[in-house]
Amino acid sequence: MAEFFHRRHVPVNILCPIRPEKIGALADYLEDLNNRIREKSHPLFQQINTHHFCRWTVLPASKGERGEYPAQLLFESNIDENLSSYVERLIKKDKQTLLDIYQHCERFDASQCESYLLDHSISTPMYYRGAHYHSCKQIKRDQILYKVLEGFIDEKQDSGSLIDYFDSGLREQLIRHVKNSNISWPFDTLQRQPDPYWPMAIGIIPVLLLLSPILLPLIAVWFYFLRKHEKSELPEVHDNNMTERHAHVASVTKDEQQAVQSPMTSVVEIKPGLFRLLTLKAVLWLLNLLSNIFYNRGELGSINSIHFARWIITDDNKRLVFLSNYDGSWENYLGDFIDRAAVGLTAVWSNAEGFPRATRLIREGATDDIRFKAYARKSQTKTACWYSAYPELSLQNVINNSKIRQGLTNNMDEKELSLWLSRF
Amino acid sequence: MNQDDLSDIQSVILYAYKNLPHASYLILSIEHPDLFKQWLREHLPEVTPSTQKDTSSALNIAFTSSGLENLGLPQDTHEQFSREFKEGIYTEKRSQLLGDIGSNASEHWEWGGKARPTVDAILLCFSETESGLSDLVTHLTYELEAYTSIHPLTTEALYERKEHFGFRDGVSQPGIKGIHTQNSDQLPAGEFLLGHTSAYGSDTPAPGSEHDKSHRYANFGYNGSYLVFRQLEQDVQGFWRYLDNQSSEENDKVYLAAKMVGRWPNGAPLELFPDREPEHFNPNSANSFDFSGDTMGHKCPMASHIRRTNPRATDLGLDEDEAVRSVNHHRILRRGRPYGKPLHSKLLPTSMLKAEDNGETRGLQFLCFNADLARQFEFIQQTWVNNEKFNGLYNDLDPLLGARPRPSGPSGDDFSIAKKPIRQRLKCVPQFVTTRGASYFFMPSLSALKQLAHTDTDA
Numbered sequence: 001m002a003e004f005f006h007r008r009h010v011p012v013n014i015l016c017p018i019r020p021e022k023i024g025a026l027a028d029y030l031e032d033l034n035n036r037i038r039e040k041s042h043p044l045f046q047q048i049n050t051h052h053f054c055r056w057t058v059l060p061a062s063k064g065e066r067g068e069y070p071a072q073l074l075f076e077s078n079i080d081e082n083l084s085s086y087v088e089r090l091i092k093k094d095k096q097t098l099l100d101i102y103q104h105c106e107r108f109d110a111s112q113c114e115s116y117l118l119d120h121s122i123s124t125p126m127y128y129r130g131a132h133y134h135s136c137k138q139i140k141r142d143q144i145l146y147k148v149l150e151g152f153i154d155e156k157q158d159s160g161s162l163i164d165y166f167d168s169g170l171r172e173q174l175i176r177h178v179k180n181s182n183i184s185w186p187f188d189t190l191q192r193q194p195d196p197y198w199p200m201a202i203g204i205i206p207v208l209l210l211l212s213p214i215l216l217p218l219i220a221v222w223f224y225f226l227r228k229h230e231k232s233e234l235p236e237v238h239d240n241n242m243t244e245r246h247a248h249v250a251s252v253t254k255d256e257q258q259a260v261q262s263p264m265t266s267v268v269e270i271k272p273g274l275f276r277l278l279t280l281k282a283v284l285w286l287l288n289l290l291s292n293i294f295y296n297r298g299e300l301g302s303i304n305s306i307h308f309a310r311w312i313i314t315d316d317n318k319r320l321v322f323l324s325n326y327d328g329s330w331e332n333y334l335g336d337f338i339d340r341a342a343v344g345l346t347a348v349w350s351n352a353e354g355f356p357r358a359t360r361l362i363r364e365g366a367t368d369d370i371r372f373k374a375y376a377r378k379s380q381t382k383t384a385c386w387y388s389a390y391p392e393l394s395l396q397n398v399i400n401n402s403k404i405r406q407g408l409t410n411n412m413d414e415k416e417l418s419l420w421l422s423r424f
Numbered sequence: 425m426n427q428d429d430l431s432d433i434q435s436v437i438l439y440a441y442k443n444l445p446h447a448s449y450l451i452l453s454i455e456h457p458d459l460f461k462q463w464l465r466e467h468l469p470e471v472t473p474s475t476q477k478d479t480s481s482a483l484n485i486a487f488t489s490s491g492l493e494n495l496g497l498p499q500d501t502h503e504q505f506s507r508e509f510k511e512g513i514y515t516e517k518r519s520q521l522l523g524d525i526g527s528n529a530s531e532h533w534e535w536g537g538k539a540r541p542t543v544d545a546i547l548l549c550f551s552e553t554e555s556g557l558s559d560l561v562t563h564l565t566y567e568l569e570a571y572t573s574i575h576p577l578t579t580e581a582l583y584e585r586k587e588h589f590g591f592r593d594g595v596s597q598p599g600i601k602g603i604h605t606q607n608s609d610q611l612p613a614g615e616f617l618l619g620h621t622s623a624y625g626s627d628t629p630a631p632g633s634e635h636d637k638s639h640r641y642a643n644f645g646y647n648g649s650y651l652v653f654r655q656l657e658q659d660v661q662g663f664w665r666y667l668d669n670q671s672s673e674e675n676d677k678v679y680l681a682a683k684m685v686g687r688w689p690n691g692a693p694l695e696l697f698p699d700r701e702p703e704h705f706n707p708n709s710a711n712s713f714d715f716s717g718d719t720m721g722h723k724c725p726m727a728s729h730i731r732r733t734n735p736r737a738t739d740l741g742l743d744e745d746e747a748v749r750s751v752n753h754h755r756i757l758r759r760g761r762p763y764g765k766p767l768h769s770k771l772l773p774t775s776m777l778k779a780e781d782n783g784e785t786r787g788l789q790f791l792c793f794n795a796d797l798a799r800q801f802e803f804i805q806q807t808w809v810n811n812e813k814f815n816g817l818y819n820d821l822d823p824l825l826g827a828r829p830r831p832s833g834p835s836g837d838d839f840s841i842a843k844k845p846i847r848q849r850l851k852c853v854p855q856f857v858t859t860r861g862a863s864y865f866f867m868p869s870l871s872a873l874k875q876l877a878h879t880d881t882d883a
């Protein structure tokens with residue numbers, strides 16, 4: 001399967017327990033590192049061109065319904081190569097920073113840095129990528145191309161010398177300018193397009209039909225148990241300590257939307273019992289499949305503001321962690337979830353503790369706007385240190401820039417040409 | 425909505441008092457809460473409920489978070505107010521999101537913010553005549569000045585209900601189901617009133633709704649609404665001078681201004697009249713468009729003011745109804761009025777292009793009501809107005825309201841006008857509007873005012 005989907009963007013999660021006496025020192029170090037990322041070129045971030053977004057988050061020690069959780073350090077990254085060559089690259093570029101971070105973790109041995117990181121890597125059952133098959137290098141180059149062309153159009157418009165009385169002449173002018181500026185990459189890059197989904201969709205029908213004698217009874221049994229669970233589970237506890245809740249929200253909103261993009265980290269406990277865990281895993285598997293074959297063109301349904309998002313399962317299948325890198329405001333992000341993706345979110349999070357009550361796995365739940373937002377805020381953890389390789393670009397910008405580049409070499413009819421010209 | 429609710433809701437939330445053209449707002453800092461409560465107790469009958477129409481004057485009152493504390497609202501009720509209201513409009517994070525940075529920052533404000541006397545309350549005074557208003561304000565000031573400090577704010581009714589840049593204002597306004605039955609654009613009451621059902625189908629949280637009936641502040645928030653007040657100074661000469669420099673043709677300058685607004689000076693929408701201002705147009709058609717026929721923004725630019733403060737069916741990912749439903753989660757009831765003398769008495773663009781500034785300050789006393797500050801007012805300001813990436817744009821803030829240039833990230837000072845075959849782009853658009861003062865208030869129902877004034881005791 002993995003071969004077939006040709007995962008250009010690889011998700012990285014490295015989760016390590018923190019030495020209890022070092023938690024404070026690590027938090028301070030990450031805060032300082034976070035300031036340094038923004039201030040100047042840092043070898044661990046700016047000088048590596050294979051990662052798009054990455055972050056370190058301290059999951060604080062906590063006591064939940066299902067037991068105690070030690071403090072852990074979670075590293076998330078979204079990369080264009082495989083994990084081992086990425087880790088090798090990080091160590092080669094800036095081993096010292098890694099040592100400075102991981103010396104706060106349990107059983108860390110500076111001489112075994114590489115294997116320590118690889119050993120603590122965990123899998124990603126559900127991964128969503130906004131700009132499929134666009135490497136970080138390509139995204140940055142596409143922005144340079146956009147700037148060059150934008151500047152050219154502005155300059156020619158100011159001097160009144162833009163030949164704009166027919167579309168194809170205009171395009172030729174722009175192509176000539178790119179070539180004259182000694183920019184060659186748009187002409188020798190072949191953009192990998194996501195595979196069309198219909199062969200997969202057609203292929204799956206006979207398989208489903210063939211398996212239906214087994215699948216249908218299984219689903220019926222599963223549904224029976226689901227309803228039983230939903231009816232017997234206690235409704236979520238309404239948190240009445242508003243003052244504490246509001247203080248928590250104020251602290252997690254601090255790192256939101258410094259400019260264009262924001263990270264979100266959310267940690268919840270999975271409901272106890274094998275039934276909920278298996279349901280969750282099946283739902284994540286299905287969503288991952290859908291995001292690979294359908295939602296691979298820059299939009300998750302009608303949401304076009306998510307660069308990368310994932311769910312991972314941690315702590316011996318007891319906790320569910322959601323990580324995302326999105327554009328715009330949190331209110332917009334969560335509003336989109338409620339208006340446009342409530343079904344998928346409810347299918348996942350209704351298997352976790354505290355989520356607004358759902359019925360039939362996918363109904364209600366996230367549509368209860370006030371409780372859903374309160375739940376999302378409550379589960380949120382501060383993102384200690386966060387890096388974006390292209391902080392000034394929205395996902396829509398990334399996709400638009402790519403289409404501009406592709407339009408320099410593609411053959412276009414009149415309508416496509418007029419659409420292409422509207423991209424500036 | 426039943427009659428009991430209507431007689432409980434303060435009138436300005438539901439009605440703009442179009443028949444009362446003169447208004448003043450008194451920003452209060454309460455020095456002696458007990459004396460103020462006594463005053464409130466005595467003047468409760470003068471506070472205008474929604475059932476009282478055809479009056480020649482009106483009075484409404486609202487409080488800040490600190491004002492409610494100051495008047496003794498207990499912690500268990502107070503903590504149930506929304507986080508945004510309790511924190512106030514000028515926290516560091518909120519200032520960044522709302523664009524109150526640089527010259528808009530709260531340290532430069534004339535009122536409100538941290539450094540000045542704490543704002544506790546606001547009295548909204550309206551009258552049919554100028555003398556009536558002056559009598560009302562004089563009377564209130566006389567009574568209150570012994571135990572409150574008062575910062576009065578004036579308003580100015582402008583020619584043909586325009587705002588200072590010269591454009592007809594308040595053209596598009598949502599209505600409430602069951603109340604504004606004539607409005608084509610009606611939303612559930614819970615979008616604007618606490619304790620009522622919102623568009624999501626859940627009840628908008630109202631402080632005191634979980635108290636026992638015996639609690640003195642039971643249902644305190646019900647029928648109340650959050651009021652956002654922002655004093656926005658407009659650089660009218662700067663606006664027209666910038667446009668004057670963009671073209672040599674007078675028509676073209678006004679055309680560019682209309683592109684920025686999304687409407688012509690008389691209120692006619694570009695969506696219906698893309699090429700020139702119609703001499704006559706039916707005001708009933710002022711809102712009969714939803715942008716669905718203009719997906720590229722060739723008529724009304726994506727970045728224009730009216731498109732980004734109410735995108736209607738712009739969202740291409742959704743069908744028209746869904747898009748409008750999603751946008752309707754972010755609507756506000758606007759009750760603003762201009763202040764200061766206009767640059768030209770009839771606000772004619774052609775005259776304002778050449779007018780010399782007489783040193784007067786002018787702008788808009790922006791007021792709006794909503795039930796969820798984060799989802800409505802703040803959303804509009806953060807996600808639409810001050811978002812350079814709005815709907816696929818790169819570097820365009822709201823041409824009128826945007827706070828620019830931004831100190832970090834994209835500068836936000838472009839204005840893109842979609843055209844065939846290729847766009848026109850205005851560069852280095854300066855900031856035309858500056859925040860001069862702002863505060864969040866809560867406007868309680870009349871029964872909550874009674875609870876607050878302790879009419880049941882002799883305290």
